[in-house]
Every structure is written in C-alpha cells, then in structure tokens.
Amino acid sequence: MTPETFPPTGPTGLLRGIVVKSTGSWYVVRGLATGELYRCRLRGKFKIKGLKASNPLAVGDIVDFTVEAQGEGAAVISHITPRRNYIVRRSVHKTGHVHIVAANIDQALLVVTLVSPATSFGFIDRFLVTAEAYHIPVTLLFNKTDLYDADGFEYQAEIAGMYASLGYPSRTCAATTGEGVPEIDHLLDGKVSLLAGHSGVGKSTLINALVPDLDLKTAEISEFSDKGVHTTTFAEMLVVRPGTFIIDTPGIKELGLVEIPPTELAGYFPEFRALLGQCRYHNCQHTHEPGCAVRDAVDQGRIALPRYDSYISMLAGEDNRH
Ligand SMILES: Nc1nc2c(ncn2[C@@H]2O[C@H](COP(=O)(O)OP(=O)(O)O)[C@@H](O)[C@H]2O)c(=O)[nH]1
Ligand SMILES: [Mg+2]
Numbered sequence: 374m375t376p377e378t379f380p381p382t383g384p385t386g387l388l389r390g391i392v393v394k395s396t397g398s399w400y401v402v403r404g405l406a407t408g409e410l411y412r413c414r415l416r417g418k419f420k421i422k423g424l425k426a427s428n429p430l431a432v433g434d435i436v437d438f439t440v441e442a443q444g445e446g447a448a449v450i451s452h453i454t455p456r457r458n459y460i461v462r463r464s465v466h467k468t469g470h471v472h473i474v475a476a477n478i479d480q481a482l483l484v485v486t487l488v489s490p491a492t493s494f495g496f497i498d499r500f501l502v503t504a505e506a507y508h509i510p511v512t513l514l515f516n517k518t519d520l521y522d523a524d525g526f527e528y529q530a531e532i533a534g535m536y537a538s539l540g541y542p543s544r545t546c547a548a549t550t551g552e553g554v555p556e557i558d559h560l561l562d563g564k565v566s567l568l569a570g571h572s573g574v575g576k577s578t579l580i581n582a583l584v585p586d587l588d589l590k591t592a593e594i595s596e597f598s599d600k601g602v603h604t605t606t607f608a609e610m611l612v613v614r615p616g617t618f619i620i621d622t623p624g625i626k627e628l629g630l631v632e633i634p635p636t637e638l639a640g641y642f643p644e645f646r647a648l649l650g651q652c653r654y655h656n657c658q659h660t661h662e663p664g665c666a667v668r669d670a671v672d673q674g675r676i677a678l679p680r681y682d683s684y685i686s687m688l689a690g691e692d693n694r695h
C-alpha cells in the first residue's frame with residue numbers, strides 16, 4: 374500500500390483504528406472498518422492520569438483520527454479510548470518515566486522451553502506475577518517438544534500440571550515442525566495476544582508459523598513508520614486474520630516492571646493468596662515468622678518449592694530475568 378491509496382482529502386468524519394506500531398513520533402494505525410493502514414501523528418498533548426510515560430500512545434491503543442490531506446503523515450489522531458490494561462517497562466530515555474509497551478491486551482502467551490535453552494522458574498514466575506498485577510491472563514506455550522525424550526514429556530507434564538493447578542493453562546508445540554500450532558492458532562481467535570518469552574525460545578519461528586504472509590505484512594507496516602528510526606525494540610501488532618491480532622515484542626523479555634510493594638507480593642501468587650490471613654502475624658512476609666500458613670503449605674507440599682523460591686527471590690529484589 375502506498376500513501377496514494379489514502380482516502381481522498383476533504384471533510385471526513387472521525388475514523389477509528391488500532392495502533393499497530395509506534396516509533397515515537399509516528400503511529401501506524403489500522404482502520405477498524407477498512408483494515409487499511411494510516412500513517413498518523415498526534416494532535417496536541419495526551420496525558421494519562423498518574424502515569425509518567427515517555428510515549429503517549431502504544432500498540433493496541435484504539436484511537437480516533439481524521440485524514441486531513443493526502444500524502445505522508447496525513448492522518449491526525451485526536452482521541453484515545455480508555456485503556457482496559459497496558460504494560461510498561463522502565464523508560465530508557467527519561468528517568469522516572471515508563472515506556473508503554475502495549476495496551477488492551479486480552480491474553481499473554483509466554484513461550485518457554487525446558488531444553489535448548491531451559492527457561493527458569495524464576496523467569497516464568499516473575500512474568501506470571503506481573504501479569505497478575507496487570508490482570509492479563511497467561512497461557513504457557515511449551516515449545517521445542519520435538520527435542521524431548523520420554524523423560525522430557527513426563528517432566529513437561531509435571532510442570533504443566535503444577536501451573537494448571539494455579540490457574541495457568543498451557544499448550545505444547547514445536548514451531549519448527551508445526552506440531553501443536555493449529556491449537557495455538559485457535560487460542561488466538563478473536564483476541565489481542567501478546568507473545569513473550571526470552572531470546573531463543575522460538576517466538577519468531579512461532580509467529581512465522583501463525584501469521585500468513587508475515588514478511589509482506591511486516592514490510593507493509595514498516596513502509597508507514599519512520600524509516601530513520603531504529604525500530605527493533607518497538608512492539609508490533611500483526612494481523613493473523615481480521616479481528617485476531619498478535620503483538621510481537623522484540624527485545625522485551627518481560628512484562629515490564631511494576632513496582633510491587635513487598636507486602637503485596639504474596640497476593641499475586643494465587644496459591645499463597647488463598648492462605649493469606651491464616652498466618653499468626655497479620656504482616657507476615659512468609660520468610661521466617663512462626664505460625665506462617667504459607668511456609669506450612671510449602672513444608673506439606675501444598676505449595677511447590679520452586680514457586681516459594683521465586684517468591685523469596687522476588688521479595689529480595691533479585692533479578693531473575695533469565
Ligand atoms: N528443535 C526446535 N527448534 C526450534 C523450535 N522453535 C524454534 N527453534 C529454533 O530455536 C532457535 C531460536 O528461534 P527464534 O524463533 O529465533 O527464537 P526467538 O528468539 O524467541 O525469536 C532457532 O534456531 C529456531 O530454529 C522448535 O519447536 N524445535
Ligand atoms: Mg525473535
């Protein structure tokens with residue numbers, strides 16, 4: 374698509390679209406009615422209450438815009454609809470500010486691997502805690518199952534069972550062979566899904582398997598974004614089919630960093646949450662206190678030890694992002 378295919382000049386009503394890419398100064402917006410791409414800029418200043426963000430708009434934002442003239446950057450965004458949710462990371466440009474990675478996410482799919490490389494529980498749990506804080510449901514995707522031996526499948530089932538009991542479903546797949554991919558495609562249907570996972574787990578391979586004509590679609594979007602800007606760290610929304618979107622987050626391993634006060638952390642572990650209020654001390658942090666219901670549950674095997682370990686290391690502010 375070229376700028377010549379923009380709708381004609383003239384007094385037009387507001388169009389509504391979804392931001393599919395943001396490079397800071399320009400936004401690529403897909404019209405919801407037409408499916409067409411528009412290169413947009415923002416009118417005036419947008420402020421979101423209580424949020425010091427280095428970028429006013431992010432992928433997934435629903436915006437209203439007008440096409441004011443023909444040609445490059447002709448569309449102007451005048452309104453953003455309230456966000457259902459959003460994820461942030463610390464801004465690399467402005468201290469004390471956050472960078473909004475994406476907004477209005479229906480679900481996150483966390484790609485993990487047990488071999489080549491092995492994703493750590495610390496990484497998984499940190500992601501899950503953050504997703505709890507953002508109210509974003511997560512499904513774990515165990516990729517590279519073609520590399521498993523018999524023990525591998527048994528181990529995977531054990532871990533999947535543990536997370537399922539906490540309310541986190543999972544799927545298995547092998548992105549390179551296509552095994553399990555139709556089931557994941559089904560999972561995406563009619564939703565905005567964020568794909569995450571650390572480097573090397575197979576996110577790009579999976580996106581290739583899920584998004585038809587990926588190269589063409591990516592090229593089409595980059596035609597509309599700022600060419601001078603290095604964009605590989607910006608999230609990008611891809612259309613799997615109309616109404617079904619996937620957000621690729623290159624260079625973003627985790628769901629941002631919300632500052633969770635230590636006293637609230639246990640509340641983001643579903644299996645701890647059920648026990649809160651049963652500890653002897655109301656301000657129990659579940660580390661060393663006598664009469665701790667959480668530690669009792671760990672001792673009795675009702676809480677999995679890796680989960681408790683993740684809690685302790687997050688409480689200590691340890692960086693287990695690998
Ligand atoms: N054996 C196997 N290799 C895979 C699978 N999925 C991805 N890979 C390989 O893992 C490597 C990293 O994949 P890539 O998609 O770039 O991972 P990303 O960093 O998460 O985007 C590549 O060499 C892929 O070919 C899989 O299901 N099975
Ligand atoms: Mg990749």
Ligand SMILES: [Zn+2]
Nearest residue numbers: 652657659665
């Ligand atoms: Zn306790």
